[in-house]
Amino acid sequence: MSKKLIIAEKPSVAGDIARALGGFTKHDEYFESEDFVLSSAVGHLLELTCPEDYEVKRGKWSFAHLPVIPPHFDLRPIEKSEPRLKLLTRLIKRKDVDGLVNACDAGREGELIFNYIVQHAKSGKPVQRLWLQSMTQQAIKEGFSRLRAGAEMKGLADAAVCRSESDWLVGINGTRAMTAFNSKTGGFHLTTVGRVQTPTLALMVEREDKIRKFKARPYWELEGCFTCTAGTYKGKWFDEKFAKGKTEEDEHQRAERLWDESRAKALQAKCAGRSGDVSEETKPSTQLSPLLFDLTSLQREANSRFGFSAKSTLGLAQALYEKHKVLTYPRTDARALPEDYLPTVKATLAILTGEGVGKGHDETLLARYSPFAHQILARQWVIPNKRIFNNAKISDHFAIIPTLQAPKHLSEPEQKLYDMVVKRFLAVFHPAAEFMISTRITRVEGEPFKTEGKVLINPGWLSVYGREGQEGDEGNLVAVEPKEQVLAEEVVLNATETRPPPRYSEATLLSAMEGAGKMVDDEELKAAMAGRGLGTPATRAQIIENLLGEQYLHRENRELQPTAKAFSLMTLLNGLGIPELTSPELTGDWEWKLARMERGEMSREEFMKQIAKMTQHIVDRAKSYDSDTIPGDFGELATPCPKCGGKVKETYKKFQCVACDFSLWKIVASRQFEAAEIETLLTERKIGPITGFRNKMGRPFNAIIKLNTENSPEFDFGQGANGDDSNAEEVDFSQQEALGACPKCASRVFGHGMAYVCEKSVGPSKSCNFRSGKVILQQSVEEEQMKKLLATGRTDLLKDFISARTKRKFSAFLVRGIDGKVGFEFEKREPKTKSPPKAKKILTEKSATGKSASKKESPIKKAG
Known part of the structure; x- marks a missing residue:
């Protein structure tokens, strides 16, 4: 009997498909039923490589062999996942398999993963495409009931291959x-x-x-404090004739800013203590809810609100989609839903009411959403609306919304992200928030002062967010009677200055990337530019x-x-x-x-x-x-040349004295120096320890840089860095403050070179071996932390260690062991429900780095 082979992108998805379709028997790395064989990749299994005839074996970094533009590309297996590739190739070639189903993620990368596997296997068997936006069992069953023909995906497949090949060509x-x-x-x-x-x-x-070139300009603002029968209110002076310019020079111009202090003081004197007339205009205003989330807007908001990195947000959203099945496909650039999605939305809202979802789900979360979901359904607010349901605004995927799966067992970060998505989903079906906007102009001696008030009349969608959504409302203005004269009891002159543009955060950088550098605040316009x-x-x-x-x-x-x-x-x-x-x-x-x-x-x-x-x-x-x-906007150092006192100027590759042959390379051991670091080096003749150097094997190391007697820079790893002090001189610590008592011999500990050392661990007559790095796994250990370690046995929680094995950041306390050695203690986490509590895990530096720490307690290496 013939069967179809289903290939998913990850093993967890294959498991979900097996449960949804039913009737499968589990084998080692695949499932099988009467109609299907089911297995998965583990992400990318193959990568691009140059064909043998075009590959440069030697001198590949030489101009003589560039550019490398092969007429076609070959594929080579990724070594760590090669066994999985062999399994899939074997399954594809099975005689009883007469067709393939691409069940990889619905997008460019999923298409690429599947097509590369089929290309490698040299298969000509017909292909169908499973296109899933949600990972619930219902969505999987529906997806298999309407499989697409493989030929329909040609455009997506071509784009995926082009993206991969173009990145290879330009990158290499x-x-x-x-x-x-x-x-x-x-x-x-x-x-x-x-x-x-x-x-x-x-x-x-x-x-x-x-930011660096910015020069602040002083300006002044006038604020009047006005007294009327009902109380007091404030207003800002403004120029009624002001028109915003379009040149860069006009960037900081505002109607309320005065650039001449003498004029500002004259206006202050003119208006203070005088009476004024009041005119007021009040008009209604509405504010629509934000659009539904796509991935970029989700990453922006999560970064702004919680400080999550874009990578962390993607990982959390992927887990909520793939593991928990509570969100739709997250890797989307759409902020609308399909026009036929109204019934699904209503079913999703029914789930969010919390009724009939069964035990074990997060009742606290659902209780937050229940009143709003009930209200939307009761008032029939889910209706055709091109702002929400619009096929023209969807490419492969639609906006990120909750699924028909109720949440349970979410971690705190997952819960925060899920809550963001659900609230946005609930808000978009609510009516607009309604305000009354009041603009009051107070004229004193003919000079206008503006006061604005904003009163929330009907919260609409803001009710979903509670106080959080209403921050910033200015509130009611004190009432002024018709034709009442008010008194400018005080006119305050506020002196300030212009500020440079802010640095990018991940949130604002994502916005800039989305608009190809054009910062656009309007969400509708931003969506139009996203392509x-x-x-x-x-x-x-x-x-x-x-x-x-x-x-x-x-x-x-x-x-x-x-x-x-x-x-x-x-x-x-x-x-x-x-x-x-x-x-x-x-x-x-x-x-x-x-x-x-x-x-x-x-x-x-x-x-x-x-x-x-x-x-x-x-x-x-x-x-x-x-x-x-190479031309460039190069500067001049403030510190003179240590050799002749001349000026030191920056060029593309060096910091070079204009009067003698003294120079310093900008890049040393693959690390580029900042101008400020060179200033410190020339002034103090020493800088460090600093991180980011790499040896000839590409491994990172940390070092102190010193200028020697010939004014040449050299690495200083501290006396005895290699454990050999037999020919060393005694070290004079008399000018230093001790950081604490040595945990091994109770002598004093000082900073020395790249480490904190026992005073008896250096010099020819050393009798102790206590030493702990000033930089451990690329995390700087400041003196204050070493004092804490010596005094209390542990530091504060340090958050920027980088694992030598996985290259990932981790947080840990440095702790003092019974034997005096320094090791790691990881933050204690609350055990999961019904799981036995886990003991705190303490590792020495040896276990964290995979290398012995007996001679050196810090994984700092001399450049090879």
Whole structure:
């Protein structure tokens, strides 16, 4: 009997499909029933590679072998998942399998994963497509009842392959070309670029450049305090003739701002203590609820409200979709629902009432939503509405909404995200909020002062949010009788100054990426521009993480700040004249073309021809310049040359004295120095410990940099860093303050080099071996924390350790063991319901890093 092979993207989805369809028997890595064989990938199983004839074996970072533009691409298995690929290939080739069902995620990446597997298996068997927006059993059954023909997905498949190949071509050639350029004068200076990540970085650098160049301008505002029969109120002076300009110079102009202090003081003197006439206009105003969430707007709001990174939000939304089945497919760019979705919406609202959902579900959460869900159903507010139900505003996926599955066992972050989505879902069916807006003009000696009031008359959708949605309402104004004269009892002159634009947070960066750099506040207009954005909702989080991982960005609380390495890359690309990699609008246009390809409006051949042309241009420009000729806006250091006292100026690659041969390379051991760090080095002749260096094997290390007697920089890892103090001199700690008592021998502990050490652990006569790094797994350990560790046995919770094995951040306390060694203690978490409580887990640095810590308690290594 013939069967169809169903291939899902992940094992958990395969399990869901097996439960929904029923009748399956579980084998090692697949299920089987009378009609189907069912298995899954584990994400991507294959990656692009150059065909053997075009692959550069040696000198791949040399200009001589660039550009690499093969006529076609081969695929190679990803090593860690190769056993799964072999299983799927075997199942595809089974004689009783006469057709395939693509059950991978509904989108570009899912299409790519499936098609690469079929291509690798050289299968010509017919394909059908399962298209799921929700992971409930009902949705899965409905999906199998209306499988699409594989041919319908050709546009999506072409766009997926083009995206993959274009990223390979631009990433490989661009990165090799820029690395070759930066390595001309010696060393190996890896300089990564990408078709989407580099224009995104350009947005950040442009904003940071504006902040650095910003010069504050003072201005003044006048605020009058007016007394009338019913009480007092305040009003701001404003220029009635003001018209907002459109040039950059007018950016800070406002009707209420006065740029001349003498005029401001004259107006203050003119109006203070005088009586005034009042005119008032009151008119109704309405405010619609926000649109339903797509992924980008969800990530923005979660970052603004909870500080969640874009990557964390995507992970939580994916878990709510895939594991808990309580949200629809999250990787969407649509903010509307299908026009035939009204019955599903009503059924979902019935679930949110909490009635008939059975035991075990989160009754507290459902109790929050029940009155609003009841009200929507009772008043029949779910009606055809193009703002909510609109097929024209949906491509592959619709907006993120709750499913017919009631929530249970959600973690706190999952609960926060689910609550955001449900409230937005409930709010969109409520009527608009209604306000009365009052504008009062008080004229004193002919000078106008404006007072505005906003009173909520009918909360409408704001009722779903309670106080949270009503923050910022100004409230009622004190009443003024008709023709009543008021007294300007006091006129206050407030002096302030203009501020630079704020740095990007992940929320505002996502907005900028969505609009290809154009900051647009209007949600409807933003939705219209989204098709020309940088990346897609599904990829933007990873782009930001890549920029952080490559040290192009640092995360400071919720702000993202570009590094010197980012500025250097933009200087290089702008100097070379490669707008294809720096212009957000131009790169957003490529994304728009991929979307057109999905709809069958553009051919794969035409798009790839344009990408090949772009790749050739990038390499040609890099070949045609020398590093000394790259133009840029380079500065001058405030600190003089340590060798001759001359001026030290920045060039593309160095900090160079203009009067002698003294110079410092900007990039050392793959790390680029900030100008401020070089200032510190020249002033104090030492800086550190600092992180971010990489040795020849690509492994990170931390070090102190010192200027030696010849004014050359060199690494200093601290005396005895390698455990050999036999020839060392005694260390004089008399000028330092002790941090506490050594946990091993009760002597004193001091900061020394890259570590905190027992005074008896250094020098030729050492008798103790206590040493703990100032930087452990890329987390700086400040002196205050070491004092706490020595005094109490543990530090505060430190949040920026990075695992040497997984490369992921983790939080832990540093604790002092019974033997005096320093180890990790992880934050105690509340045990899950009906699970036995777990003991706190304490690890030494050896167990966390996978390496012995007997000689060195800190995973700090000297550059190899």
